[in-house]
Amino acid sequence: MATEGADRVTSLLASTPTFLRRHPALLVEWLRLLNWLSRWRGEGSKTVLLVLSVLAVVIALLFAWSGHVVGAIEGLADYWVLLAVVAAIYAASSVSGRRRQLEEAKSQSWLIATPIPPRSLLVSHAIRVLLPLVVIAVIVVLFPALVAVTNEGIAAAAEKVAGAAGGALLIGGVFGWWTGGRARVSGVxxxxxxPRPSGRPANESMRPDAxxxxxxxxxxxxxxxxxxxxxxxxxxxxxxxxxxxxxxxxxxxxxxxxxxxxxxxxxxxxxxxxxxxxxxxxxxxxxxxxxxxxxxxxxxxxxxxxxxxxxxxxxxxxxxxxxxxxxxxxxxxxxxxxxxxxxxxxxxxxxxxxxxxxxxxxxxxxxxxxxxxxxxxx
Amino acid sequence: MTSIVLDVRQVHAKYGKREVLSGVSLQVPAGEWFCLLGPNGVGKSTLLRCISGALTPSSGDLFIAGHSATTEPLAAKQRLGYACAPEQLPGLLTGRQCLEVYAQAKGLTEIGADVLALAHELRFDGYFDSFVDTYSLGTRQKLCILLALLGEPTVIVLDEAFNGLDPASALLVKHHLQHRLTNGRCAVLLATHSLDIVEHYADKAALLIDGRIVREWSESEIAAFRVQGNSAMETALAAAST
Structure with a gap:
């Protein structure tokens, strides 16, 4: 039984990409994602219902907003500076917040006593913190481009919107990464x-109360x-x-x-x-x-x-x-x-x-x- | 003849397709301290979760003071005192609020003076108005025990409740439980790895292996281990586990 378990561990390591094996903190997240997906695969009908519900919401939103997308892109192109500012603030705040959370969680991590090199931890944190922003940036750049392909005459506006939002997300993300690393880990x-409960003196006798x-x-x-x-x-x-x-x-x-x-x-x-x-x-x-x-x-x-x-x-x-x-x-x-x-x-x-x-x-x-x-x- | 206050009848329990309990039966009369022993992962906590209602058995039944935990869960829980895991405590409530809410949830009209007295002896009163997420493990464990003792439960179920408690506090809790047992007020079911507790406090013990009770020790057998000393109980446990 012991060798069977050991064999499973070695086969797991062999099938894992080298990059992940070199960065154990990232490997943990990868395995968590795979286990989460396989758990949902095991749920069968529940997963199908959930996916259908999400699709229904997306289709509903597309129906509701389809008539307004072109107008929205042209409107955003007029206010591209404001768009860039909002995108940069969002990127900076989300990246900074996520980096701070990871730094705070590091001291409570089950891997704290393992000899993972600091550089490997940095790479792992960077990928976890920046990957969601990269996905958003890709969507933000591709969406106006796709709309421009299907609607003549808004190519310039779409380019402005994609450029402003994409560029601002990049700059905001870099700034957020830098500020997140400088913040002191507070452990709050x-x-x-x-606020502490008020209204009754501390020495008043307790009584059942919901x-x-x-x-x-x-x-x-x-x-x-x-x-x-x-x-x-x-x-x-x-x-x-x-x-x-x-x-x-x-x-x-x-x-x-x-x-x-x-x-x-x-x-x-x-x-x-x-x-x-x-x-x-x-x-x-x-x-x-x-x-x-x-x-x-x-x-x-x-x-x-x-x-x-x-x-x-x-x-x-x-x-x-x-x-x-x-x-x-x-x-x-x-x-x-x-x-x-x-x-x-x-x-x-x-x-x-x-x-x-x-x-x-x-x-x-x-x-x-x-x-x-x-x-x-x- | 003392009444059976906890009656577990052929309980089977599963997590998904994996059967963890395979027909567990045990009876605990009033006034008895019953210890549940076994290696890690054999189903001790699963059995206690079935008693608390956190897990529904796939077959079999459990009776708390004569009330079925499956068909009369509310009546059964009226007579149950269960110490939850420390991590289940609500971090954003104070200790005082936890006691008040739990008492209200148990339908009590007051918080018993003996529980408040035990809280004072455990030096917990200084923590009444602090948030639970500021507590250490031991302090949380004390709160879990105090919650389990609210409302004069007929069956007190503890899952390794002495983990994290300092020796003085652990002793106070053990004496408090003994006092309740001596008056015939309740029965105690404790899942533990501590053979010291078994030897000095338990009236009966059972060994759970792979979801079944493989050995039970009576009061006289436990008393004999106490007299023999020299890790006699440890040796007997190891022999029964193989």
Whole structure:
């Protein structure tokens, strides 16, 4: 049995590309990716459903936006400087953030005590940090080119957009790599940005209370929203404000960005917390209704308040009230679906991924139908 | 005659296609400390996960204070005290919040004074208002044990719960559990590699190998090991494992 295992290890090494064998930290990620893919292959029908859901969302988006792509490229070409600035900021922030995360994770890594040369670690980090940006850059350059091939007359605009975005991503990526390497590894725990519970004196006697469950998703969002992450939302919001806008319009745009980013993060936090809370409380007799209500009640309140604020901002920016209410209803429906599936399925010990994907696809399809109907009317 | 508070009947459990438990049966009466022994990867934690409801057996059943864990899970869990793994604790909640939420989830009207007293003895009160993600392993382990003891459970299930505890804290917990057992308030099922605990605290022990119980030791046999000393239990365990 021991030799069988040893044979499998040597055959794995023999079949692995030499480059990966020379960089063990990268080899680990490669094997993780292969194992993840093979796990999904083993799931069969679930994988098919997930892929179909993703395809449905992509097709829905293409349907919704197909009429606007040419106009969007021409518009972006007019504002190519702004496009370049936004692309550079995105590249710098994402690369810097990812590099910082990897540096922080290095000290906790299971490979910390292995004699991997620092140069090999650097190469591994560089590939992991920069590869997603390279993929985005390729898409950003190829997409306008493809559109230009099928639409005469926008070749110059497409070239400008591709050049500005691609070049800015490259420059931003280099800058982000440099700043990420200079940042001190802080080792800050996630709860650093979560306010301590208040309202009751510390020496007051404890009593059974599920209030902390309700606050957990909000705490998770706050833990994610470190100052170094939040400032990028602010920059993006400020750049979205059109020149010549009134103060109210400008503030509305900035408020919208922050509200939207908070609400989106809260949806993600619900899925994370649902899984952790269900695993932690599995051995208790908490009922399904008690679990769902305890975890979701504050998040639902925040979503409703956030949506009302967003509707107000949209109306102030000139959107028709009917459209704003439609968007609000779609968003709330999406939140309830995603949070509901996450909470119920995790309570029952099942993965909610496929159902969530189907819910997103359904909302995307519904939104597309509404847009097509609105387009047909006009 | 003492009642059987934990009754495991021919439990089979799988992860995917791999069967980990192949017909495990054991009974633990009230007032008994039962230790589950076995090499790594034989299914000890899997059996405890079946008891806690984290894993549904593919066949067989488990009864906690007479309630089936498969058909009456909520009633069974009312009487169960299970110490979760330290990494399952919510990092963004404080120790106080964890106790309050867990008590609420168990449907309790108050947090027992004996649990709070044990927390004080374990010097955990200084950590009540700190976030769990700032705790060391040992501190998290203390919190897991305190959570398991909430609500006077009839069956207390611990999976290597003394790992990471300092010797003084481990001793306090053992004495606390003994006190509960002496009063007939509960039974304890502990999965452990520590033969010291088996020799000095356990009333019964069972050896799990490849998903089956291959050997059980009674109270008198364990007492005999204690008297013999000289790694007698270790030798017997090694012999039974081959």
């Amino acid at each position: 725990v996630p709860s650093r940005y979560v 209030a902390a469950l309700a606050g957990w998703p909000i705490a998770q969002v706050l833990a994610w929203s470190r100052p170094e992450n939040s400032r990028y939302v602010l920059v993006a919001a400020l750049l979205a404000v059109q020149g010549g806008s009134s103060a109210i319009a400008g503030l509305s745009v900035v408020a919208m960005y922050f509200v939207a980013s908070y609400l989106a993060a809260l949806v993600s936090a619900m899925t994370t917390v649902a899984k952790s809370a269900a695993a932690w409380l599995r051995a208790t007799p908490i009922t399904l209704v008690g679990f769902v209500w305890s975890v979701s009640r504050r998040a639902l309140t925040h979503q409703i308040i956030g949506v009302v604020l967003a509707v107000g901002c949209m109306v102030m920016l000139g959107a028709p009230i009917g459209v704003a209410l439609q968007v609000a209803a779609l968003w709330l429906g999406l939140f309830v679906s995603i949070a509901g599936f996450a909470l119920v399925d995790n309570y029952r010990g099942r993965s909610p991924v496929v159902k969530i994907a189907l819910a997103v696809a359904a909302v995307a399809a519904f939104a597309t139908i509404l847009q097509l109907r609105a387009g047909a009317k006009t």
